[in-house]
Amino acid sequence: MEKETFLSMARAFGLKIDDPHIEELYTYVQKILPSLKCIEELDLREIEPAMPLTPSLSPEGRGLLHEFSRTGKLRGKE
């Protein structure tokens, strides 16, 4: 990450960019972010992220879904 981008994001969040700690944070971020980049190798074209409001993810729906994934049977149905 470019230093300018880093400072701009830090400022937008509300960090004080004239704090000496910012240099330490920049070094840390430069070390951490590259280790997360391998996610880009994965083929995610067919996958939608799970959303908290997905109807099947109501407490009862989620329970049924998990039970189905475990047993292959839906409660109340043959």
Place this chain on the structure above:
Amino acid sequence: MGSIELCLLSAGQLARLIQKKEISPVEVIKAHLSRIESLEPKLNSFITLLPEQAMASAHKAEKEIQTGKYLGPLHGIPFGLKDLYYVKGIRNTSGSKIFDHFIPDFDSTIVLRLKAAGAILLGKLNLHPFAYGVTGENEEYGHMHNPWNPELIAGGSSGGSASAVVSGECTLTIGSDTGGSIRVPSALCGLVGFKPTYGRISRYGMTALAWSQDHSGPMARTVEDCALVMNAVVGYDQNDPTSVNLPVPDFKKSLTSQIKGLRVGVVKEFFEAPIESQVKEWVWKAIDKLSELGASVYEVSWPLYRYAMAIASTIQMAEATAYHSKLIRENASKIYPPVRLRLEAGIFISATDYIQAQRARLLFYHQSLDLLKEVDILAGPTAPVTAFPIGTTALKIGDQNLNVVSLLTQYTRPFNLNGFPAITVPCGFSNDGLPIGLQLAGRPFDEEIVLRAAHAYEQATEWHSRRPFSQLAKV
């Protein structure tokens, strides 16, 4: 029975004595308070002690039991809570002095259920600040110490919970686990630590680290004790939006020790990751023991395993920063410096990064489910190393110099990412007398198989019965 012996019994053993009225909860609590008084100067397991409240509860329990109102196997059993579970009227620090005076006005669901089962709260336990670290270091309330050698880490973030149980300060504790925070300290201290399926135990009233990976669970001396806690705390909670409404089995009944025909998968990628040779040796011996007990062992491959750390870390960083955003903006300079760095680094995870990680997580989840169609459980190490000196930030394995946070969580984090149940049980000791843990993981909501396999292994070995007597005598 002597006071120290009382403190080293399992909850199951204590319960049988209490039910038969051979000992009273008052004796049990007195013994534990005395143990705490003698060990705390060195172990520092607690942030807040509740001796008067505990004694009052013990007298109440004694009266109830004497009048025939026995509530079940946790009645009169002393427990501790990681100091991020809200207890009405008791300060909740989350391991940071910033919250030294914060007093919640309601109980977390887990504490309500444990109290309803008659368990007696001894106090709130030390943790890595905000549960954001795996070593159990805390400069503000003092570091946690491993009872097998107090110069070494207890592990984290539930380090106080682990040291309290293994030393006999508490019979049971409740930890939390976002990347391994129940299982890693349990393994490093020689305990059983269980992280059930995501959604099984309510997180209501618990300080979050990363909502979608936070799990609650028991830390104890035996698998039976974990099952007893599960029976008391599992069940749907409308206050937790991720709580699952499923029938609750009797977890204690699942402990049959019968694992003949169980299919155990050993993930080959686990042993391609950095691991100390002694840990590897003891874990393989444990897998051989499962085979001797009648299980069939298969090598399996988990190709997406190597992505788990990046996916889980991306999600954790973004969620932790979102949860603590007000704190970071207003009080960053007061946050423990290594935790401050982790929290602020989450600012630089973009919305796109987070969503891509959530999509990758689904891929990982489905591959995990497929893997567990071939086998019933997965077996492997809990942590790749034994406990090391407090203050260590990197360890050398072979010719690699490795960051301790990534290293300690390399086997546990995948099960926070997919939410599957996972347990650690003691499976051996290194040449320098430090515990090693075996991790067993199963299908979602199939805790019974995980507990049964762990129990069968535990009952066929003696590791769980070892205690750091001579080490604590020097304390």
